[in-house]
Amino acid sequence: MLEELVKYDKELFLFLNHLGTSQWDGFWLFITSKWSAIPLYLFLAFLTYKSFGIKQLLLVMASIAVLILATDQLANFFKYGVGRLRPCFDLEIGESVRLVKASCGGQFGYFSAHAGNSFAVATFFILLLRTNYSALGLILVVWAMVVAYSRIYIGVHFPLDIFTGAVIGSGMASLFYHLFIRIRDKYNL
Numbered sequence: 250m251l252e253e254l255v256k257y258d259k260e261l262f263l264f265l266n267h268l269g270t271s272q273w274d275g276f277w278l279f280i281t282s283k284w285s286a287i288p289l290y291l292f293l294a295f296l297t298y299k300s301f302g303i304k305q306l307l308l309v310m311a312s313i314a315v316l317i318l319a320t321d322q323l324a325n326f327f328k329y330g331v332g333r334l335r336p337c338f339d340l341e342i343g344e345s346v347r348l349v350k351a352s353c354g355g356q357f358g359y360f361s362a363h364a365g366n367s368f369a370v371a372t373f374f375i376l377l378l379r380t381n382y383s384a385l386g387l388i389l390v391v392w393a394m395v396v397a398y399s400r401i402y403i404g405v406h407f408p409l410d411i412f413t414g415a416v417i418g419s420g421m422a423s424l425f426y427h428l429f430i431r432i433r434d435k436y437n438l
Contacts, residue, residue, distance in 0.1 A: 258409045259342055265401045265408070266336070266347050273402075274349045281350075281363065281399035286370075289392060293374050300381045304438045308429060313373060316425040320369050320418055324362035327413075333359035335405055349403040361406045364397035364414030365421070372422035377429075393418075 269277070279285050298306045336346045337353035371389035378385055397415055400406035406414075432438075 254409070258407050259336075259339070262336055262401060262407045263342060263345055265398075266404055269347055269349065269402050277399045277402045278349060280395060281403055286367075286392075286396070290370075293370075293378075296378055296382060296385070297374075300378065305433060308433060308438055309377065312425055312429045313370060316369050316373060316421060317366050319425075320365045320421050321362050323417065323421070324360055324365050324414065327360050328355065328357040331359045332357055333407075333410070336407060337404060346404045348405075350405070354405050358406050359410050359413065360417060361397065361400050361410045361414035363400050364393075364406070364411045365418035367393040367396040368415040368418035369422040369425075372419040373426050373429075376423065376426040 294306060294310070297309050301309075334340075334356060335353050335358035337343050337348050338356050339346075371393040375386040375389055393415070397411045400411060401408060
């Protein structure tokens with residue numbers, strides 16, 4: 250059963266990865282860059298400040314920083330614990346991978362920290378701002394999906410790496426959001 254799932258994961262990866270063209274490579278390299286989301290983060294900080302004030306904004310910023318750190322470290326734990334090779338290191342399909350960036354990254358790729366972090370940030374802000382900005386949720390989900398897909402496009406993660414990252418990132422965000430609420434309420438922020 251697991252072998253079949255991995256086989257389908259590799260086939261789906263190759264299909265999606267080979268949809269890419271050199272005309273779009275620059276766009277997807279920009280999307281996968283950590284700096285591309287800075288305008289979105291600033292916008293979310295502005296909405297948070299506007300909705301809740303400076304004290305809660307500072308608490309949100311601290312929560313997001315620890316959330317991203319925790320998600321990153323959990324991704325590293327899984328990468329070395331599971332030891333699933335990135336597509337370009339996979340002996341079965343490595344030569345067929347359309348690698349867009351200069352290097353593949355570390356040897357192991359399960360699960361995608363990019364997917365985990367983008368879904369963590371999206372989920373946290375969806376929960377935080379859903380009352381005041383309900384339409385924002387769709388935008389954040391689409392953004393997280395685009396960032397996650399960029400990892401397949403550039404050739405460094407399998408779809409299951411992305412899916413697992415999205416699920417774990419969303420779960421971590423839910424946990425951190427509830428911790429944020431407890432701290433906020435405890436200290437009347």
